[in-house]
Amino acid sequence: MLKKIYVVRHCEAQGQPSESQLTEEGLKQAKYLVDFFSNTKIDRIISSPFLRAIQSVEPLSEKTNIKIEIDERLSERTLSTTDLPDWYEKLKATFKDMDLKxxxxxxxKEAMNRIVNVVKEVIKSGTGNTLIVSHGNIISLLLKNYNNDFDFECWKNLSNPDVFQINCINNEVNFERIWDEV
Known part of the structure; x- marks a missing residue:
């Protein structure tokens, strides 16, 4: 049986903290996601607890009457709890050394395991098509799990929002980017 999981990176946000809201443009993008998925059967929506992720799928949730399930494991990865002026280079290094902390x-590796476990549970569940909304870094790690070529450069090229379709057919998993930027 073909199972589809739509992985959505949140829409444009005002900042990085968990309570950051969507920008005005981000709110428009969230409405556009409703149109984007209008011909797609969605059975379940799971979101990061971060406000920007929830706000990205609220219009779709309301339109489809599907309750948003919150899963802490979809939270964005914490690179460090201290200020890293060179965070960009440090993040790049973590794509090469998966154990670097x-x-x-x-x-x-730790962040990847979190989101991969969510996807594995979705695959094992009886649910048909699931939409997962999360964040760029952790989504990149999920995709890297299925294709090691998904690297730092791929992360840099993600858009807000962005959408990937993961297909699972008889325990074989592949993905493709399906987002058409507006």
Whole structure:
């Protein structure tokens, strides 16, 4: 049986903290996601607890009458709890060394395992098509799990929002980017 999982990166947000809201443009993008998925059967919506992720799928949830399930494991990865002026270079290094970890943060491998476990549970569930909304770094790690070529450059090229379709056929998993930027 073909099972589809739509992985959505949240729409444009005002910042990085968990309570950051969508920008005005981000709110428009969230409405556009309703149109984008209008011909797609969605059975379940699971979101990061971060406000920008929830706000990205609220219009779709309302339109489809599907309750948004919150899963802490979809939270964005914490690179470090200390200020890293060179965070960009540090993040790049974590794509090469999956065990590299900075103070108070989690390694790429740890973050990858969190989101991969969510996807594995969805695959095992009896649910048909599931939409997962999360964040760029952790989504990149999910995609890297299924294709090691998905690297730092691929992360840099993600848009807000962005949409990937993961197909699972007889335990074989592949993905493709399906977002058409507006």
């Amino acid at each position: 900075f103070e108070g943060g989690e390694s790429s």
